[in-house]
Amino acid sequence: MSEAMPKVLVTREVFDETLEYLRAHCDVDANQEDVALTPDALVRRIADKDGLICSLTDRIDAPLIDAAPRLKVVANIAVGYNNLDVAACTARGIMATNTPGVLDDSTADLAWTLMLGAARRVTEVERYIRQGDWKGWRLQQWLGTDVHHATLGVVGMGRIGQAIARRAKGFDMRVVYHNRKRVAESIERDLNATFMSLEALLREADFVVLQVPYSPETHHLIGQAELATMKRTAVLINSTRGGVVDDAALIEALKRGTIRAAGLDVFENEPALNPGFLELDNVVLTPHVGSSTEDTRRAMAMTAAKNAVAALAGGTPPNLINPEAKNK
Ligand code: DGY
Numbered sequence: 001m002s003e004a005m006p007k008v009l010v011t012r013e014v015f016d017e018t019l020e021y022l023r024a025h026c027d028v029d030a031n032q033e034d035v036a037l038t039p040d041a042l043v044r045r046i047a048d049k050d051g052l053i054c055s056l057t058d059r060i061d062a063p064l065i066d067a068a069p070r071l072k073v074v075a076n077i078a079v080g081y082n083n084l085d086v087a088a089c090t091a092r093g094i095m096a097t098n099t100p101g102v103l104d105d106s107t108a109d110l111a112w113t114l115m116l117g118a119a120r121r122v123t124e125v126e127r128y129i130r131q132g133d134w135k136g137w138r139l140q141q142w143l144g145t146d147v148h149h150a151t152l153g154v155v156g157m158g159r160i161g162q163a164i165a166r167r168a169k170g171f172d173m174r175v176v177y178h179n180r181k182r183v184a185e186s187i188e189r190d191l192n193a194t195f196m197s198l199e200a201l202l203r204e205a206d207f208v209v210l211q212v213p214y215s216p217e218t219h220h221l222i223g224q225a226e227l228a229t230m231k232r233t234a235v236l237i238n239s240t241r242g243g244v245v246d247d248a249a250l251i252e253a254l255k256r257g258t259i260r261a262a263g264l265d266v267f268e269n270e271p272a273l274n275p276g277f278l279e280l281d282n283v284v285l286t287p288h289v290g291s292s293t294e295d296t297r298r299a300m301a302m303t304a305a306k307n308a309v310a311a312l313a314g315g316t317p318p319n320l321i322n323p324e325a326k327n328k
Pocket of ligand 1 (some may be wrong): 079080
């Protein structure tokens with residue numbers, strides 16, 4: 001191993017080809033046991049590193065960054081980067097990167113899995129069959145709600161939101177959306193999507209799908225008041241980040257029938273989700289697997305590795321979040 005190679009810490013298990021690629025360019029300190037590093041271990045192992053490849057479960061904050069005087073790049077294996085203190089990175093001239101694009105379709109597929117699963121009560125009926133309770137067919141058994149021809153409300157019309165909306169064409173749905181900024185007219189036309197306020201969307205949509213990034217501005221974007229604004233027959237899907245929904249308020253709404261059902265891939269304080277969810281039948285739960293297909297997770301890991309290597313070679317990584325860091 002050449003002395004000149006930059007030193008990189010990879011905090012969690014990655015694929016063999018990711019490591020192979022990294023080892024061709026860097027001196028790699030890997031954690032293939034995949035047990036999350038304790039904060040102390042992270043501080044110790046990052047101390048002499050030039051680059052960090054981390055996952056969304058690692059909190060990369062100012063004290064940690066201060067423990068790594070040589071650090072030039074933090075490459076997150078995720079598109080969401082609320083686990084990174086980007087301002088602290090920028091202040092130190094450290095480039096921060098994410099993995100946009102490669103996971104759009106897989107994440108959109110999972111949002112649809114939750115929509116269809118919640119609408120047709122898939123996990124409920126699966127439990128019923130497994131328990132041996134199915135004694136025969138009945139006309140009014142396990143009645144669900146139609147997805148086709150319903151109104152889909154997408155909150156957050158970025159790349160993933162658009163991929164979710166695009167799939168609605170095959171279901172002959174009406175699409176409405178809310179976004180900080182209205183998207184280009186050509187996109188609206190292509191998706192047949194109508195822009196409206198969040199409040200109007202909550203009133204009109206049969207399926208509300210959240211796809212906004214988590215930030216102080218989107219913390220509890222959907223709480224008691226917003227749930228009360230939704231139709232009693234509506235279904236809420238959160239496959240973006242825990243904290244965008246007030247989980248305690250959602251549990252109460254699902255209990256009281258304020259809305260019909262929910263499909264959730266992300267939770268406040270995950271993996272320690274609110275136990276109230278486990279008592280409810282009208283919620284479909286998945287453990288933050290939105291991007292978890294073989295091809296997509298491999299692509300995410302490789303994207304992060306390439307971002308790190310590009311930064312360490314003195315270039316501009318393809319997915320740089322904080323271009324200002326380069327001028328520091
Ligand atoms: C992301 O990339 O932000 C996803 O949540 C990972 O599944």
